[in-house]
Amino acid sequence: MAMATIDNGVNVQALLDAREALRGAPQAAQFTWRAACKWEKGTHSKTTVHKFLGLGEEQRHKTASSFDADHPEIFASEDHGITPVEYLLVGLASCLTAGIAAVAQNRGIQLRSVESTVEGKMDIRGILGIDSDVRNGYDDIKVTFKIDADASKKEIEAIVAQSQKRSAVYDAITNPVNVTVEVV
């Protein structure tokens, strides 16, 4: 059977098993992802991600990762890292890409390469408070995939559509998320 030779590196069986296990254990499916941010100076901050809660207990990534964010020099900042809004593009591209690998594996389609570019348009008159009719965030984000796989254009498009349908980041960006900010 052809599928036996397909290997995109995704353990689909484990995901299908998880689906069955969590069907009867909704509590274990409640995850809390976490980040801790520390202001450095000016618009520069460092955010660390390590632990999270899931499957009913504390979990952790193999290593703690830290991310610098800053504004660029054209905003009179020191550009110690990418901007906060660019992190959204990183999340969106990587979420859709992981989904494509998983869906392709599940459909028995071998991927050779998956590349994408993401472009987010933003009118900075919003954040500068110039025009209250201009929103602060992105007006529009466009993701363009270039995929080389053992499949027709139509099959590839269907894989991308399915990834989009199940993408956590795509959902969080295209639909409203409730965010609470408090000071202790």
Added chain:
Amino acid sequence: MAMATIDNGVNVQALLDAREALRGAPQAAQFTWRAACKWEKGTHSKTTVHKFLGLGEEQRHKTASSFDADHPEIFASEDHGITPVEYLLVGLASCLTAGIAAVAQNRGIQLRSVESTVEGKMDIRGILGIDSDVRNGYDDIKVTFKIDADASKKEIEAIVAQSQKRSAVYDAITNPVNVTVEVV
């Protein structure tokens, strides 16, 4: 005057100048932020951020930055990086933090430290396709700031509220963004 000694590292005058300059030049305020993602293997991808468009021309960060994203080992992945959804938390925390520094500077308030934790709750029955009533993305995100500054609790809360009001990432997550995905 006390304000002369306040230094949070933000060049507020440059931002006020930019506001004046862009008021009469809406075209220069149109930014395009970009990222390029490459699938590595399984759910692992690498996303690079370097150039962007703004102030009417091509711009670039001092250096190109690359970000690994993956799923954790409990999802039968290799955990080569944080998850795509965690990148949203990095963006949110860093955006609000940069805003706090800028607003405090503008109000003549010296910050000593700004720390925050972000917690995003997600029911993974959504992405696993177990229950179509469960969304894929975050149900709820909570940001908690702990700020040490030469200001009253009320002034600090007002700074955080103003940062939230002008945050590009807060807006992009709490309100819908139009996202188009295409395959070429």
